Amino acid sequence: GNSVTQMxxxxxxSEEAFLTINxxxxxxxxxxxxxxxxxxxxxxxxxxxxxxxxxxxxxxxFEATYRKETTSFHLEKGSVQVSDSAVxxxxxxxxxxxxxxxxxxxxxxxxx
Amino acid sequence: xxxxxxxxxxxxxxxxxxxxxxCEQHMGHRAMYWYKQKAKKPPELMFVYSYEKLSxxxxxxxxxxxxxxxxSLLNLHLHALQxxxxxxxxxxxxxxxxRRQGAHTDTQYFGPGTxxxxx
Numbered sequence: 001g002n003s004v005t006q007m008x009x010x011x012x013x014s015e016e017a018f019l020t021i022n023x024x025x026x027x028x029x030x031x032x033x034x035x036x037x038x039x040x041x042x043x044x045x046x047x048x049x050x051x052x053x054x055x056x057x058x059x060x061x062f063e064a065t066y067r068k069e070t071t072s073f074h075l076e077k078g079s080v081q082v083s084d085s086a087v088x089x090x091x092x093x094x095x096x097x098x099x100x101x102x103x104x105x106x107x108x109x110x111x112x
Numbered sequence: 113x114x115x116x117x118x119x120x121x122x123x124x125x126x127x128x129x130x131x132x133x134x135c136e137q138h139m140g141h142r143a144m145y146w147y148k149q150k151a152k153k154p155p156e157l158m159f160v161y162s163y164e165k166l167s168x169x170x171x172x173x174x175x176x177x178x179x180x181x182x183x184s185l186l187n188l189h190l191h192a193l194q195x196x197x198x199x200x201x202x203x204x205x206x207x208x209x210x211r212r213q214g215a216h217t218d219t220q221y222f223g224p225g226t227x228x229x230x231x
Binding site: 029034100104 | 118215219
Protein backbone atom coordinates (compact mmCIF):
# COMPACT_ATOMS: atom_id res chain seq x y z
CA GLY A 1 0.00 0.00 0.00
CA ASN A 2 0.89 3.67 0.10
CA SER A 3 1.66 5.53 3.33
CA VAL A 4 3.78 8.28 4.83
CA THR A 5 5.36 8.28 8.28
CA GLN A 6 6.53 11.53 9.85
CA MET A 7 8.48 12.16 13.00
CA UNK A 8 6.35 12.95 16.01
CA UNK A 9 6.17 16.51 17.21
CA UNK A 10 5.89 19.03 18.52
CA UNK A 11 9.32 20.41 17.74
CA UNK A 12 10.55 23.57 19.47
CA UNK A 13 13.70 25.30 18.24
CA SER A 14 15.47 28.55 18.90
CA GLU A 15 15.78 31.04 16.08
CA GLU A 16 18.70 30.27 13.70
CA ALA A 17 18.81 26.60 14.76
CA PHE A 18 19.05 23.78 12.22
CA LEU A 19 15.82 21.96 11.41
CA THR A 20 15.28 18.37 10.33
CA ILE A 21 11.85 16.78 10.09
CA ASN A 22 12.01 13.12 9.13
CA UNK A 23 9.67 11.58 6.58
CA UNK A 24 9.68 8.03 5.23
CA UNK A 25 7.27 6.48 2.80
CA UNK A 26 5.90 3.21 1.51
CA UNK A 27 4.67 3.16 -2.05
CA UNK A 28 4.18 1.04 -5.10
CA UNK A 29 5.58 2.26 -8.37
CA UNK A 30 7.25 5.66 -8.60
CA UNK A 31 5.53 8.23 -6.40
CA UNK A 32 6.18 11.94 -6.20
CA UNK A 33 6.90 13.43 -2.78
CA UNK A 34 5.79 16.74 -1.34
CA UNK A 35 6.13 18.93 1.72
CA UNK A 36 3.21 21.17 2.60
CA UNK A 37 3.12 23.83 5.32
CA UNK A 38 0.04 24.98 7.22
CA UNK A 39 0.09 28.23 9.17
CA UNK A 40 -2.50 28.71 11.92
CA UNK A 41 -6.01 29.23 10.56
CA UNK A 42 -4.98 28.66 6.94
CA UNK A 43 -5.04 25.97 4.28
CA UNK A 44 -2.05 23.93 3.20
CA UNK A 45 0.59 25.57 1.03
CA UNK A 46 2.97 23.66 -1.19
CA UNK A 47 6.48 24.13 0.15
CA UNK A 48 8.49 21.90 -2.19
CA UNK A 49 8.31 18.71 -4.20
CA UNK A 50 10.44 16.06 -5.92
CA UNK A 51 9.20 13.76 -8.63
CA UNK A 52 11.97 11.19 -9.00
CA UNK A 53 14.82 9.58 -7.11
CA UNK A 54 17.74 11.88 -6.20
CA UNK A 55 15.73 15.01 -7.04
CA UNK A 56 16.13 17.81 -4.54
CA UNK A 57 13.20 20.13 -3.91
CA UNK A 58 13.93 23.54 -2.42
CA UNK A 59 12.04 26.69 -1.50
CA UNK A 60 12.45 29.53 1.02
CA UNK A 61 15.61 27.96 2.43
CA PHE A 62 13.97 24.56 2.94
CA GLU A 63 15.32 21.49 1.14
CA ALA A 64 14.42 17.82 0.83
CA THR A 65 16.03 15.08 -1.26
CA TYR A 66 14.11 12.09 -2.64
CA ARG A 67 16.07 9.04 -1.42
CA LYS A 68 14.76 5.88 -3.00
CA GLU A 69 17.29 3.61 -1.27
CA THR A 70 16.09 4.71 2.18
CA THR A 71 12.52 5.62 1.07
CA SER A 72 12.93 8.99 2.73
CA PHE A 73 12.24 12.68 2.05
CA HIS A 74 13.52 14.52 5.10
CA LEU A 75 12.90 18.27 5.34
CA GLU A 76 15.84 20.48 6.34
CA LYS A 77 16.52 24.15 6.88
CA GLY A 78 19.83 25.59 7.97
CA SER A 79 18.56 28.51 10.03
CA VAL A 80 14.92 28.70 11.11
CA GLN A 81 13.03 31.90 11.79
CA VAL A 82 10.08 32.65 14.06
CA SER A 83 7.95 32.97 10.92
CA ASP A 84 8.60 29.29 10.12
CA SER A 85 6.40 28.27 13.05
CA ALA A 86 3.70 26.10 11.46
CA VAL A 87 2.63 22.51 10.91
CA UNK A 88 4.53 20.62 8.21
CA UNK A 89 3.01 17.72 6.29
CA UNK A 90 4.90 15.21 4.17
CA UNK A 91 2.81 13.72 1.36
CA UNK A 92 3.10 11.37 -1.57
CA UNK A 93 1.23 11.12 -4.85
CA UNK A 94 1.07 7.57 -6.02
CA UNK A 95 1.89 6.32 -9.48
CA UNK A 96 -1.35 6.74 -11.40
CA UNK A 97 -4.65 7.84 -9.90
CA UNK A 98 -5.58 11.07 -8.18
CA UNK A 99 -5.00 10.24 -4.56
CA UNK A 100 -2.49 11.93 -2.24
CA UNK A 101 -1.34 10.40 1.06
CA UNK A 102 -0.42 12.63 3.98
CA UNK A 103 1.71 12.08 7.03
CA UNK A 104 0.37 13.01 10.45
CA UNK A 105 2.04 16.43 10.45
CA UNK A 106 4.80 17.89 12.60
CA UNK A 107 4.20 21.07 14.56
CA UNK A 108 7.18 23.40 14.66
CA UNK A 109 7.52 26.32 17.05
CA UNK A 110 10.50 28.65 16.71
CA UNK A 111 11.23 30.87 19.70
CA UNK A 112 13.23 34.11 19.52
CA UNK B 113 -1.58 31.97 -10.43
CA UNK B 114 -2.09 28.97 -8.13
CA UNK B 115 -5.12 30.24 -6.27
CA UNK B 116 -8.02 28.17 -5.04
CA UNK B 117 -10.77 30.20 -3.39
CA UNK B 118 -13.32 28.98 -0.88
CA UNK B 119 -16.46 30.58 0.51
CA UNK B 120 -17.56 31.16 3.14
CA UNK B 121 -14.52 31.45 5.38
CA UNK B 122 -16.55 30.61 8.46
CA UNK B 123 -19.94 28.89 8.79
CA UNK B 124 -22.04 28.18 11.85
CA UNK B 125 -25.08 25.99 11.32
CA UNK B 126 -27.63 24.06 13.29
CA UNK B 127 -28.21 20.36 12.86
CA UNK B 128 -31.40 20.95 10.83
CA UNK B 129 -29.92 23.52 8.45
CA UNK B 130 -28.96 23.07 4.82
CA UNK B 131 -25.90 24.96 3.64
CA UNK B 132 -23.32 24.75 0.88
CA UNK B 133 -19.58 25.26 0.70
CA UNK B 134 -18.12 26.59 -2.52
CA CYS B 135 -14.74 26.21 -4.13
CA GLU B 136 -13.40 27.78 -7.31
CA GLN B 137 -10.19 27.60 -9.33
CA HIS B 138 -9.22 29.13 -12.67
CA MET B 139 -6.01 27.23 -13.31
CA GLY B 140 -7.60 24.87 -15.83
CA HIS B 141 -7.26 22.01 -13.36
CA ARG B 142 -9.41 18.96 -14.04
CA ALA B 143 -9.18 17.23 -10.63
CA MET B 144 -10.80 18.73 -7.55
CA TYR B 145 -10.86 17.44 -3.99
CA TRP B 146 -12.71 17.90 -0.72
CA TYR B 147 -10.90 17.20 2.54
CA LYS B 148 -11.99 17.39 6.16
CA GLN B 149 -9.39 18.41 8.71
CA LYS B 150 -9.76 18.19 12.47
CA ALA B 151 -7.47 20.16 14.77
CA LYS B 152 -3.90 18.88 14.92
CA LYS B 153 -4.64 16.16 12.34
CA PRO B 154 -3.80 15.71 8.65
CA PRO B 155 -6.46 16.32 6.00
CA GLU B 156 -8.80 13.37 5.45
CA LEU B 157 -9.87 12.83 1.87
CA MET B 158 -13.64 12.92 1.32
CA PHE B 159 -14.23 13.17 -2.44
CA VAL B 160 -12.31 13.48 -5.69
CA TYR B 161 -13.72 14.72 -8.97
CA SER B 162 -11.83 14.01 -12.15
CA TYR B 163 -13.02 15.71 -15.33
CA GLU B 164 -16.25 16.66 -13.53
CA LYS B 165 -17.01 13.06 -12.60
CA LEU B 166 -16.89 11.69 -9.07
CA SER B 167 -13.95 9.31 -9.02
CA UNK B 168 -13.36 8.75 -5.30
CA UNK B 169 -15.87 8.76 -2.43
CA UNK B 170 -14.16 7.76 0.80
CA UNK B 171 -17.28 6.30 2.45
CA UNK B 172 -18.52 9.73 3.44
CA UNK B 173 -21.97 9.92 5.10
CA UNK B 174 -24.80 10.97 2.80
CA UNK B 175 -25.35 14.18 4.78
CA UNK B 176 -22.38 15.44 2.71
CA UNK B 177 -23.24 15.74 -0.97
CA UNK B 178 -20.62 16.93 -3.47
CA UNK B 179 -21.36 18.58 -6.78
CA UNK B 180 -19.11 19.66 -9.64
CA UNK B 181 -21.19 21.93 -11.92
CA UNK B 182 -18.25 22.66 -14.24
CA UNK B 183 -14.50 22.32 -14.41
CA SER B 184 -13.89 25.43 -12.27
CA LEU B 185 -16.41 24.93 -9.49
CA LEU B 186 -16.86 22.43 -6.71
CA ASN B 187 -19.63 22.52 -4.12
CA LEU B 188 -20.23 20.58 -0.95
CA HIS B 189 -23.87 20.51 0.14
CA LEU B 190 -24.47 19.98 3.84
CA HIS B 191 -27.67 18.70 5.43
CA ALA B 192 -28.54 17.40 8.89
CA LEU B 193 -24.97 17.57 10.12
CA GLN B 194 -23.81 16.45 13.54
CA UNK B 195 -21.62 18.39 15.99
CA UNK B 196 -18.76 15.97 15.28
CA UNK B 197 -18.77 17.26 11.69
CA UNK B 198 -17.34 20.55 12.94
CA UNK B 199 -13.95 20.91 11.26
CA UNK B 200 -11.96 22.82 8.66
CA UNK B 201 -13.11 21.82 5.16
CA UNK B 202 -10.43 22.18 2.55
CA UNK B 203 -10.80 22.22 -1.20
CA UNK B 204 -7.87 21.43 -3.47
CA UNK B 205 -7.23 21.08 -7.17
CA UNK B 206 -4.61 19.53 -9.41
CA UNK B 207 -4.08 19.29 -13.16
CA UNK B 208 -5.65 15.82 -13.27
CA UNK B 209 -2.83 14.39 -15.35
CA UNK B 210 -3.31 10.94 -16.75
CA ARG B 211 -0.82 8.16 -16.19
CA ARG B 212 0.70 8.61 -19.65
CA GLN B 213 1.09 12.31 -18.88
CA GLY B 214 3.03 11.66 -15.69
CA ALA B 215 0.15 11.61 -13.25
CA HIS B 216 2.45 10.98 -10.30
CA THR B 217 3.98 14.46 -10.75
CA ASP B 218 0.61 16.20 -10.38
CA THR B 219 0.69 18.85 -7.67
CA GLN B 220 -2.23 19.65 -5.44
CA TYR B 221 -3.07 23.26 -4.53
CA PHE B 222 -5.26 24.02 -1.53
CA GLY B 223 -7.76 26.73 -0.74
CA PRO B 224 -7.78 28.52 2.62
CA GLY B 225 -10.62 26.37 3.94
CA THR B 226 -14.04 26.89 5.49
CA UNK B 227 -14.20 26.65 9.26
CA UNK B 228 -17.49 24.86 9.96
CA UNK B 229 -19.15 24.75 13.37
CA UNK B 230 -22.26 22.62 13.86
CA UNK B 231 -24.33 23.47 16.91
